[in-house]
């Protein structure tokens with residue numbers, strides 16, 4: 001590599017156990033190079049996000065872009081063929097890369113494990129560096145451990161393929177700075193993993209594989225592609241080794257699915273239907289419009305016409321281009337009560353059956369106990385085939401109006417719906433501030449995406465006066481008290497203030513995570529390593 005940039009990259013955090021194995025001068029230099037090359041473009045794209053949001057708020061219409069019609073109409077291009085370990089993706093488990101869950105996920109019999117630095121991780125510095133260490137240790141097969149209670153965690157023989165999801169473009173990593181500015185969090189997560197594990201993964205017969213979250217348009221996909229090209233070049237890894245599945249989880253990206261595949265075509269591993277952020281994005285983008293008023297979250301299911309339009313278009317687009325279409329996350333997780341458990345499994349089964357029948361090539365589960373269920377459902381449809389890319393879904397025709405036909409399921413929120421959103425948001429915030437990015441609340445998996453829905457729904461209902469401020473204040477009082485009683489450790493005043501700032505203000509803050517990160521998770525030291 002050319003001259004080192006190490007002196008321009010600084011770690012502003014107290015040294016942690018084994019952090020020096022991840023934050024090596026060479027790894028920091030690599031992240032610094034990516035930052036130098038791409039941070040300005042990221043800034044520009046974030047500005048464009050804000051400009052577009054404003055245009056959409058002031059009457060501009062969403063449509064499939066005219067300027068890229070030639071890309072959509074050209075029948076010739078295809079994405080790269082599936083890379084080793086990514087041909088058969090019928091079951092994918094997701095979760096944060098904490099040590100115990102890393103072993104459990106890899107052993108879960110899922111084909112793929114999405115190691116998540118994003119929706120399922122609260123971005124405390126220890127979680128970020130610790131997650132990288134766990135990945136490295138797992139790939140090196142030195143992660144086995146025994147708990148003080150004598151429980152053994154050992155990697156088995158057949159492990160899931162690892163795909164890493166870095167944080168989204170909106171987040172920054174305050175504990176790592178380049179020329180005195182925080183490094184884009186996405187480049188920290190991508191860069192450290194790629195630096196340490198790309199070659200190791202190739203030696204083990206796989207490769208450096210990623211999930212890319214919260215993209216809003218084709219330019220953001222192009223940015224990732226350029227990052228991949230430079231990263232491969234800097235480390236002497238053959239061009240086209242990286243593979244990435246893009247989550248279609250913003251309403252604007254849904255209008256550019258084909259273009260996103262095109263931009264990433266030599267590194268593409270298909271698209272995933274990230275339903276929770278998709279709903280969040282829809283409310284955030286059109287929250288000011290009364291025709292986008294949504295009812296209780298529990299009523300907005302995947303069978304709503306606009307959600308079906310989105311998933312059908314995703315399968316059609318992927319298969320037209322030889323790319324895998326991966327289904328999303330049913331939120332139900334197994335619990336201790338047998339009846340509730342049975343009901344949860346039945347709901348997950350229905351969800352996976354619909355996806356498999358629609359043509360998806362595999363889907364996500366949130367818990368190891370759901371792996372057999374998802375596999376069984378996809379086995380039934382796929383049989384011996386590794387995927388169903390041959391199902392081209394030429395029957396599907398989706399118009400912009402179909403993607404935006406929210407009005408067809410509208411209706412007023414119920415008292416239960418209001419309480420559930422307040423309760424979930426407060427409880428999730430408590431977990432997140434404590435360093436846990438995914439939790440089970442009342443039998444449902446909650447993570448950053450679902451918590452975002454909870455708080456923006458309250459904002460939207462207040463904005464359109466379908467609920468009154470007094471109602472929310474009263475529920476908030478009750479639920480804050482309940483939280484304090486149940487979790488005496490929780491900083492209830494901070495949590496309540498976070499809710500008020502992100503759900504009860506005139507102007508909707510784009511993400512609760514950016515606010516909460518800066519106020520509560522940053523522990524910067526000026527005299528770091």
Ligand SMILES: CC(=O)SCCNC(=O)CCNC(=O)[C@H](O)C(C)(C)COP(=O)(O)OP(=O)(O)OC[C@H]1O[C@@H](n2cnc3c(N)ncnc32)[C@H](O)[C@@H]1OP(=O)(O)O
Nearest residue numbers: 094095101104105119120276329366367438439440445449
């Ligand atoms: C919108 C989206 O982006 S979805 C994707 C992001 N979200 C996620 O990835 C959430 C993933 N799931 C989870 O984090 C967890 O399942 C939770 C938090 C919802 C529930 O976790 P728990 O309360 O620990 O569940 P439970 O007690 O039933 O776990 C039983 C065992 O399964 C393990 N386990 C549960 N979920 C997972 C998982 N996703 N990956 C690996 N292991 C898991 C637990 O670690 C525990 O292991 P142990 O017996 O060795 O201690």
Ligand SMILES: O=CC(=O)O
Nearest residue numbers: 274275276277449
């Ligand atoms: O990341 C997945 C989602 O549903 O959001």
Ligand SMILES: [Mg+2]
Nearest residue numbers: 119274277449
């Ligand atoms: Mg998401």
